[in-house]
Amino acid sequence: xxxxxxxxxxxxxxxxxxxxxxxxxxxxxxxxxxxxxxxxxxxxxxxxxxxxxxxxxxxxxxxxxxxxxxxxxxxxxxxxxxxxxxxxxxxxxxxxxxxxxxxxxxxxxxxxxxxxxxxxxxxxxxxxxxxxxxxxxxxxxxxxxxxxxxxxxxxxxxxxxxxxxxxxxxxxxxxxxxxxxxxxxxxxxxxxxxxxxxxxxxxxxxxxxxxxxxxxxxxxxxxxxxxxxxxxxxxxxxxxxxxxxxxxxxxxxxxxxxxxxxxxxxxxxxxxxxxxxxxxxxxxxxxxxxxxxxxxxxxxxxxxxxxxxxxxxxxxxxxxxxxxxxxxxxxxxxxxxxxxxxxxxxxxxxxxxxxxxxxxxxxxxxxxxxxxxxxxxxxxxxxxxxxxxxxxxxxxxxxxxxxxxxxxxxxxxxxxxxxxxxxxxxxxxxxxxxxxxxxxxxxxx
Numbered sequence: 169x170x171x172x173x174x175x176x177x178x179x180x181x182x183x184x185x186x187x188x189x190x191x192x193x194x195x196x197x198x199x200x201x202x203x204x205x206x207x208x209x210x211x212x213x214x215x216x217x218x219x220x221x222x223x224x225x226x227x228x229x230x231x232x233x234x235x236x237x238x239x240x241x242x243x244x245x246x247x248x249x250x251x252x253x254x255x256x257x258x259x260x261x262x263x264x265x266x267x268x269x270x271x272x273x274x275x276x277x278x279x280x281x282x283x284x285x286x287x288x289x290x291x292x293x294x295x296x297x298x299x300x301x302x303x304x305x306x307x308x309x310x311x312x313x314x315x316x317x318x319x320x321x322x323x324x325x326x327x328x329x330x331x332x333x334x335x336x337x338x339x340x341x342x343x344x345x346x347x348x349x350x351x352x353x354x355x356x357x358x359x360x361x362x363x364x365x366x367x368x369x370x371x372x373x374x375x376x377x378x379x380x381x382x383x384x385x386x387x388x389x390x391x392x393x394x395x396x397x398x399x400x401x402x403x404x405x406x407x408x409x410x411x412x413x414x415x416x417x418x419x420x421x422x423x424x425x426x427x428x429x430x431x432x433x434x435x436x437x438x439x440x441x442x443x444x445x446x447x448x449x450x451x452x453x454x455x456x457x458x459x460x461x462x463x464x465x466x467x468x469x470x471x472x473x474x475x476x477x478x479x480x481x482x483x484x485x486x487x488x489x490x491x492x493x494x495x496x497x498x499x500x501x502x503x504x505x506x507x508x509x510x511x512x513x514x515x516x517x518x519x520x521x522x523x524x525x526x527x528x529x530x531x532x533x534x535x536x537x538x539x540x541x542x543x544x545x546x547x548x549x550x551x552x553x554x555x556x557x558x559x560x561x562x563x564x565x566x567x568x569x570x571x572x573x574x575x576x577x578x579x580x581x582x583x584x585x586x587x588x589x590x591x592x593x594x595x596x597x598x599x600x601x602x603x604x605x606x607x608x609x610x611x612x613x
Contacts, residue, residue, distance in 0.1 A: 177201075184211045191331060192218045193410045211328050213392050215411065247403075247436065249429050250396070251419030300326040303383035307346065311378075315357050320370040323377040327389050330377040331404070331411050338441050338448070340374035340405050340434060345390050347398030348382050352420040356399040363423040373434060374403075401426075403433050407440045507567060515561035519554060522547050530594050531602045534571075536564055537609040548595040555594070556582035559607060568610040573603070580605070 177185065181204075188211055189200045207214040301324070308322050323330045327343075334341035344361070347353050360366060370376050379386030393402050396418055403415035415433035417426070522529035522545050532555065534542045544558060552571075559565045571580045580597055581588035 181209055184209055187211060187328075187332075188214055191215050191335065191411055193408075194218075210388065213388050215328065215331060215392070247415040247433055249415070249417045249421075251417075251421045251425075298384070300385040303385035304379055307378065307380045307383055307386070310380075311346075311357070315362055318364075318367065319362050320367050320376045323375050325377075327377060327379075327385065330375060334375050334404065335406050335411055337375075338406060338445055340403055340437075340441075341411075342370060342374045342376050342430070343389065343393065343402040343404060344376070344378035345386060345393065345395055345398070345400045345402075346378060346380040347400075348380055350398035353398055356420055360399075360421060360423050360426055366423050366426055369427055369430060373430075403430070403437075405437055405441065406444055407437065409444075511561045511563075514557040518558055518561065519547070519550065521545050529601070530599055532599070533602075533604045534559060534607055535604065536562075536607050537566060537569075538564060540564055546594055548599075549593055551593055552580050552582040552591040552597055553584075555580070555605075565607065566609040566611045570608045570610055572606045572608055573597075573599070574606065579608075 184204060185197065185200055188194075188204055189197065191211075192200070192215060194200050194203075203218065204211065204214050304322070304324060304326070308324070311319065311322075323333075325333075330341055330343075333339075346357070379389065381387050381390045393400070393413070395402075395416075399418070399420065401415075401417040402413050403417075404411055404413050406412075407414060414437045415429070417429055421429070524531075524545065526545075526547070528548045529545045530548055531543065531545050534544075536542065542559075542562060542564075546554060546558075555571060559569065559571070571582050572578065573580060581591050584591060
């Protein structure tokens with residue numbers, strides 16, 4: 169069987185483990201887990217047991233020491249105030265006290281024996297907490313039914329939630345454990361806890377959490393705080409980054425005395441909260457500064473990335489343009505090369521030039537668009553296409569052109585068309601033995 173430390177944790181247990189470490193400040197995760205497992209993963213009881221150990225009270229899982237634990241009062245000074253019950257006065261009072269003492273002793277002895285024996289027969293139902301919030305709400309309703317609605321504002325949440333809120337808000341947390349069976353509880357609630365000046369102090373200076381020890385949630389907190397008598401009040405606050413009990417008030421305390429004791433505890437420990445607030449503000453400012461620096465860095469990074477993106481786009485645009493120009497040049501070069509090859513081919517296919525003595529020859533003078541002149545003889549029987557091929561083969565001639573005669577002014581059909589599928593011969597075109605023809609450039613049309 170695997171040891172508890174080797175078993176996998178559930179998500180809920182992991183959250184409790186992290187929360188317990190945050191509340192207690194224990195750095196060792198193994199120690200936090202061991203403590204929670206001892207308390208059956210009851211985080212409220214584990215936290216309070218840890219706080220009690222800091223106060224010098226032994227853990228519920230530790231054997232009683234051979235001698236009392238030495239408490240470091242310089243680091244963990246706990247203010248404790250206990251109000252004892254008044255002693256009997258006069259002969260009548262002492263007589264009543266002595267007469268009732270045997271009955272009281274017998275009653276509580278039998279009651280303790282009965283409770284002790286009952287534990288072996290039936291476990292204490294308060295040890296199982298199933299609805300902690302319901303326990304708090306039930307106590308609030310019973311309190312208001314018995315003492316009215318004029319009371320300090322109850323914290324409507326579990327003990328663990330109250331600890332978390334007090335730590336987060338840097339406020340004092342006053343815990344009240346109500347003993348239903350105790351003889352002083354009724355008077356304390358009616359005359360002290362519901363006094364207007366007490367209500368005002370508690371509502372303005374601290375959070376107030378209360379529950380009956382007859383409820384599972386209250387019983388669990390009672391086992392952690394280990395009160396000696398009732399009524400019981402404990403003041404808890406964040407001290408040295410840990411939730412610490414800084415004051416314990418026990419017994420039937422009067423309103424003015426309660427106000428004085430609470431005020432004394434608050435004044436004696438206020439500097440810790442002020443120091444923690446300053447540290448938090450400094451951490452927050454540091455975090456804000458770091459966040460601003462991160463935002464500035466990200467903004468600068470985004471600006472640099474945008475500049476780099478634009479540079480890449482510009483480089484890509486130039487590359488595409490250069491590539492386009494290069495392709496255009498290559499296309500133009502291929503076109504010129506093809507054109508030159510076509511000119512050479514046309515030149516090779518030209519029929520030989522007739523001699524001047526040939527009566528069927530035609531002397532034609534071509535006037536080119538660049539004002540240059542070219543002269544050549546052709547035969548009357550040759551097609552006008554030969555004239556076009558001759559001009560096309562010339563280096564000076566444009567790529568596209570048409571040949572015009574001046575008298576009468578007309579365009580000679582030198583290339584096949586719908587009107588002239590087969591161009592006419594020079595004789596059919598009506599040319600004389602000597603002609604001047606004009607070459608009209610059509611390249612840009």
